[in-house]
Amino acid sequence: HVLGRPSVQFRKIQxxxxxxxxxxxxxxxxxxxxxLLRNLSARLSKRLSAWxxxxxxxLWLYISRNFAKIVGLExxxxxxxxxxxxxFRATWITTALDAGFWTAxxxxxxxxxxxxxxxxxxxxLIAAEQADEKVRKVRGLLTVDHLxxxxxxxxxxxxxxxxxxxxxxxxxxxxxxIRIPRPGGSSYKDPVNxxxxxxxxxxxLKNHTKVVLDVPGGGFVAMNPRHHEDKLLGWAAKLELPVxxxxxxxxxxxxxxxxxxxxxxxxxxxxASQGRCIGLSGSAMPRVVVTGDSAGGNIATGMxxxxxxxxxxxxxxxxxxxxLPEGLVLIYPGLDMNIGxxxxxxxxxxxxxxxxxxxNRNVLRRKSxxxxxxxxxxxxxxxxxxxxxxxxxxPRDDSIVTADDRSLPPLKPPTDAELDMISQPTLANQxxxxxxxKPRLLKTRLAMSSMISYFNDRILTPEMMRAMIILYVGPHAxxxxxxxxxxxxxxxxxxxLSKFPKTCFLTGERDPLVxxxxxxxxxxxxxxxxxxxxxxxxxxxxxxxxxxxxxxxEVTLIPGISHGFLxxxxxxxxxxxxxFRCARWIDEIFEEREGRxxxxxxxxxxxxxxxxxxxxxxxxxxxxxxxxxxxxSGDEDRPLEMSALSSNIxxxxxxxxxxxxxxxxxxxxxxxxxxxPARANRGSGRGKLKRGENGRQRDKSMVSLASEEDLxxxxxxxxxxxxxxMAHDGVETP
Numbered sequence: 001h002v003l004g005r006p007s008v009q010f011r012k013i014q015x016x017x018x019x020x021x022x023x024x025x026x027x028x029x030x031x032x033x034x035x036l037l038r039n040l041s042a043r044l045s046k047r048l049s050a051w052x053x054x055x056x057x058x059l060w061l062y063i064s065r066n067f068a069k070i071v072g073l074e075x076x077x078x079x080x081x082x083x084x085x086x087x088f089r090a091t092w093i094t095t096a097l098d099a100g101f102w103t104a105x106x107x108x109x110x111x112x113x114x115x116x117x118x119x120x121x122x123x124x125l126i127a128a129e130q131a132d133e134k135v136r137k138v139r140g141l142l143t144v145d146h147l148x149x150x151x152x153x154x155x156x157x158x159x160x161x162x163x164x165x166x167x168x169x170x171x172x173x174x175x176x177x178i179r180i181p182r183p184g185g186s187s188y189k190d191p192v193n194x195x196x197x198x199x200x201x202x203x204x205l206k207n208h209t210k211v212v213l214d215v216p217g218g219g220f221v222a223m224n225p226r227h228h229e230d231k232l233l234g235w236a237a238k239l240e241l242p243v244x245x246x247x248x249x250x251x252x253x254x255x256x257x258x259x260x261x262x263x264x265x266x267x268x269x270x271x272a273s274q275g276r277c278i279g280l281s282g283s284a285m286p287r288v289v290v291t292g293d294s295a296g297g298n299i300a301t302g303m304x305x306x307x308x309x310x311x312x313x314x315x316x317x318x319x320x321x322x323x324l325p326e327g328l329v330l331i332y333p334g335l336d337m338n339i340g341x342x343x344x345x346x347x348x349x350x351x352x353x354x355x356x357x358x359x360n361r362n363v364l365r366r367k368s369x370x371x372x373x374x375x376x377x378x379x380x381x382x383x384x385x386x387x388x389x390x391x392x393x394x395p396r397d398d399s400i401v402t403a404d405d406r407s408l409p410p411l412k413p414p415t416d417a418e419l420d421m422i423s424q425p426t427l428a429n430q431x432x433x434x435x436x437x438k439p440r441l442l443k444t445r446l447a448m449s450s451m452i453s454y455f456n457d458r459i460l461t462p463e464m465m466r467a468m469i470i471l472y473v474g475p476h477a478x479x480x481x482x483x484x485x486x487x488x489x490x491x492x493x494x495x496x497l498s499k500f501p502k503t504c505f506l507t508g509e510r511d512p513l514v515x516x517x518x519x520x521x522x523x524x525x526x527x528x529x530x531x532x533x534x535x536x537x538x539x540x541x542x543x544x545x546x547x548x549x550x551x552x553x554e555v556t557l558i559p560g561i562s563h564g565f566l567x568x569x570x571x572x573x574x575x576x577x578x579x580f581r582c583a584r585w586i587d588e589i590f591e592e593r594e595g596r597x598x599x600x601x602x603x604x605x606x607x608x609x610x611x612x613x614x615x616x617x618x619x620x621x622x623x624x625x626x627x628x629x630x631x632x633s634g635d636e637d638r639p640l641e642m643s644a645l646s647s648n649i650x651x652x653x654x655x656x657x658x659x660x661x662x663x664x665x666x667x668x669x670x671x672x673x674x675x676x677p678a679r680a681n682r683g684s685g686r687g688k689l690k691r692g693e694n695g696r697q698r699d700k701s702m703v704s705l706a707s708e709e710d711l712x713x714x715x716x717x718x719x720x721x722x723x724x725x726m727a728h729d730g731v732e733t734p
Contacts, residue, residue: 084560090572096124171199205279217294220472255474297333327589497527508561
């Protein structure tokens, strides 16, 4: 400190010097001490034994170290009331483990390093404050080795034994390591490593058509499926389905976008081989639900965006698109690589949406408390505060503090009643709300991002995020963090978000990444709602239909916990409830898709057997269309083009399409199963057709309206015919 250059090497020399001096003095010096203390030592030795002297000395040292706490001068505890009791206890153990393993990491002999790691861990469990200090210093100068040692510790011999002993017996069969080949046309040739979790013999895989595709987290730089076995074994046992977890290659050896392309190639191979690459029979197209946690959630979401991009390019060249997964389950995902300090007005508007204000109440309250915790004794509110919370009369000059101001009580965060009152729109403030997107629930205009608000988190800190992003991007890439939505899926355009499968989110309220969850969920909800409104305006939906956001987005925010709670369920038993909650989500997604498919099939069968409906559509040559999971919404966005194409299709007297009898193929788009050598050909190749029971070929799609006044048929068919110079059985252009 005197030299102004703190050094670990100098501290080592200092310790050796102190120990050497006093060891030499005890060996060569007088046993009663220096001359000035010999008389006192001789008198005390007659009254105190050696044991009493030792205890008194240690007690005095302990009191000296904690003197500030005794007299009330200790600094406040930043983590007080931040977590639940059970989660804080879990982080106490994980912090001690990190400190112990980082302390022993430089020991070269593996068996000695593993043993020393556990010994140091027991020490840091007792010396918890020293463990916090050790972890704080290491995180200040993180390397990829520190991250990997911390996150790979669960597979070391001693911890692995303890984890297996504490884990309930879930499956009878161990996980299997497999290698999945790359699909044709891939830029890479190396197969992708994966682990298959399935509670049954390999021969039983042929009876399954559902697969859970998991992308495990690990900060893009560490961890493989074996470090996530609590979650994967729990899902395999609960769902009784094959769970395929990918061991994608990690940064910095394989920087972005290598891992993303690996996961995308695995999905393409899984669909192209109809599941044969993992042991399925291949007789039907597999139905897939994709899951991802933390960094794996980023890659899983990027993979969905990559599939949608790929389908858009194929749609323009009339190629068959790649089927989308049935759903997506994201667990505390990191979806924004552009770490910022402040929330934008648009982001706050998504969080403050009245439909989600009850769920996001604690998130909003925390953002308010960020301000009030800094100014607990401020006698007047901040400038431009919301007048609905604290009404004032006339302008105010905050630079002038009067005696009345000093007597005002300190500011407090808004109560639940105030939050509810402000969240309810009124005629008086509707115009103001539309004209300005400033946050309405805060007394200050500043809203801090969760990454900065929870910067002292015990699991995930800004230093760790910075290190992971740098390592993931690599030294040679320079991506645009403001536009690259494959790197930061939070930036994805609404045109792609509107085509997303159902997405479920599970995140802790105190997670530094919680903003990524609530903002992305809000953008998904907004995109789906806008698409719903557009389809309703075009007559593709009934006027009485209502938007149900649970069909598209489900979000669960767990109070009092932070990041990574599924990684240490051995010390956080509540994590098992959340593992099984995700399993229920996966099961519900499969069931919802099956139920929707069955309802559509039965509805089409009833309409095919209705003679009035058949006669009406035979006379009008009218086709209706609804997007399936394997299709693009391009037809819905272009109703004029759809009608023009439909007018080119000529039908026979029996209602069938010429040339269709020569096609022996049939495509069932609810099981994604193709029968026969070819698929029915259609004008632009964008739509999918299915042959009905009476030989008439029609779209398996939108609810057909047996009425001459059908809005889309009357308006768009007339417009298309008029623009292209075609007559439509006497129907004039409106």
